[in-house]
Amino acid sequence: xxxxxxxxxxxxxxxxxxxxxxxxxxxxxxxxxxxxxxxxxxxxxxxxxxxxxxxxxxxxxxxxxxxxxxxxxxxxxxxxxxxxxxxxxxxxxxxxxxxxxxxxxxxxxxxxxxxxxxxxxxxxxxxxxxxxxxxxxxxxxxxxxxxxxxxxxxxxxxxxxxxxxxxxxxxxxxxxxxxxxxxxxxxxxxxxxxxxxxxxxxxxxxxxxxxxxxxxxxxxxxxxxxxxxxxxxxxxxxxxxxxxxxxxxxxxxxxxxxxxxxxxxxxxxxxxxxxxxxxxxxxxxxxxxxxxxxxxxxxx
Numbered sequence: 001x002x003x004x005x006x007x008x009x010x011x012x013x014x015x016x017x018x019x020x021x022x023x024x025x026x027x028x029x030x031x032x033x034x035x036x037x038x039x040x041x042x043x044x045x046x047x048x049x050x051x052x053x054x055x056x057x058x059x060x061x062x063x064x065x066x067x068x069x070x071x072x073x074x075x076x077x078x079x080x081x082x083x084x085x086x087x088x089x090x091x092x093x094x095x096x097x098x099x100x101x102x103x104x105x106x107x108x109x110x111x112x113x114x115x116x117x118x119x120x121x122x123x124x125x126x127x128x129x130x131x132x133x134x135x136x137x138x139x140x141x142x143x144x145x146x147x148x149x150x151x152x153x154x155x156x157x158x159x160x161x162x163x164x165x166x167x168x169x170x171x172x173x174x175x176x177x178x179x180x181x182x183x184x185x186x187x188x189x190x191x192x193x194x195x196x197x198x199x200x201x202x203x204x205x206x207x208x209x210x211x212x213x214x215x216x217x218x219x220x221x222x223x224x225x226x227x228x229x230x231x232x233x234x235x236x237x238x239x240x241x242x243x244x245x246x247x248x249x250x251x252x253x254x255x256x257x258x259x260x261x262x263x264x265x266x267x268x269x270x271x272x273x274x275x276x277x278x279x280x281x282x283x284x285x286x287x288x289x290x291x292x293x294x295x296x297x298x299x300x
Contacts, residue, residue, distance in 0.1 A: 076261055080271035081278075088275040089282065091146035092153065099154025105162050117155035124148035128280065137272040145276070149283060160290060165297035172290040179244065179285050183251040194256040202249040209246060212239070233295070240292030247285035254278050 103113040127145040131138060157169045186192045258274045260266075 074268050076266040076268045076271045076274075078258075078262055080268055081258055081262070081274045084271045084275035085278050088142060088146045088279045091143050092150040092279060092283070095147045095150030096154035096157065099151045100158045103151075103155050103158070105155065105159045110159070113155050114159070117152045120148040120151035120155075124152060128276075131276060137269055137276065139272050142272055142276045142279075146279060149279075153283070153286070156287075157290065160294055165294045168290065168293045168297055171293050172286055175244075175289040175293070176282060176286045179248050179289075180251060180282065183248050184255065187252055187255045192252045194252055198249075199253065202246070202253065205242075205249075206246055209239075209242060236295045237292065240288055240295060243288030244285060244292065247281055247288060250281040250284065251278075254281055 099117075103109075103116060105113050124145050127141050127148065131141040131145065134141070157172075161167070161169045183192070187194075192198075254274070254277050257277070261270055261274065
C-alpha cells in the first residue's frame with residue numbers, strides 16, 4: 001500500500017497481508033501471490049514470503065529473501081524513527097524560534113520578513129519535492145527542508161501572534177500535540193483501521209480539499225480579498241476543521257507505513273524517510289490549527 005503522503009508514495013512501505021495487499025496481484029488458482037512492491041525484481045516471491053523488503057536492491061544482505069536472519073543491525077527500528085523524527089522536528093523548532101527572534105514583524109520590517117518567509121517556504125517546497133523523487137532518503141535534504149520550513153513557520157507564527165491573536169501559537173502547538181497523541185492512541189488501540197476504504201477516502205478528500213484551496217487562492221490573487229471565503233468566517237472554520245481532520249488521517253497512514261517498515265525489515269536509512277513524512281504531516285496540522293484558532297479568536 002502506498003500512502004497519500006507524497007513522501008511515502010514512492011517508497012513501498014507495503015505488505016502482502018491485511019491492508020497491505022493493495023500492492024499485490026491476486027493469486028491465480030493454486031499459485032502464490034506475486035508482489036508488486038517497488039523494490040521487487042519482478043520475479044514471484046517464494047510461497048509464503050510476505051516481506052516486501054525481501055528483494056530490496058539496497059537492503060542489507062540479512063533481509064534478502066532466503067538469506068540468514070541473524071545479523072539485523074542494519075534494519076529500521078522504532079528507536080531509529082523516533083531519533084530521526086526528533087532531529088527533524090528539533091531543526092524545525094530551532095529555526096522557527098530563531099526566525100521569531102531575529103526577523104522582526106513590526107510594520108517597518110514586516111514586508112522584508114514576509115519576503116524571507118515566502119522564500120524559505122519555496123526552498124522547503126523544492127527540497128521536499130527533490131527528496132520525494134529520490135530513490136534513497138537524504139538526511140541533508142530532509143534537515144535542509146526542516147530548517148527552511150522552520151523559518152517560514154517562525155515568521156508566520158510571530159505575525160499571527162502579533163497582529164491577529166495573541167497566545168494562539170501556544171494553543172496551536174498544544175492542539176497539534178493533542179492530535180498526534182490522540183491519533184497514536186486510537187491507532188494502537190485499533191480504533192482506526194487503515195484499509196483500502198480508509199485510504200481511498202483520505203486520498204479523495206485530500207485531492208478535493210487541495211483543489212478548493214488552489215481555486216480559492218486564484219480568486220484571491222485575481223479578485224482580491226479572501227477569494228471564495230474558504231479562509232475566513234464560517235467557511236474558514238469549517239475548512240480549518242476539515243484540514244485538521246485530514247492531517248489526523250495522514251498521521252494514521254504514516255503510522256501504518258512506519259509499522260510495516262519496522263515489521264518487515266526496512267533498511268535503517270528508511271527511518272529518515274519516516275521522520276520526513278511525519279514532520280510534513282505535523283507541519284500541516286500545525287498550520288491548519290493555527291489558522292482555525294486565529295479565526296475563532298478573531299470572531300470573539
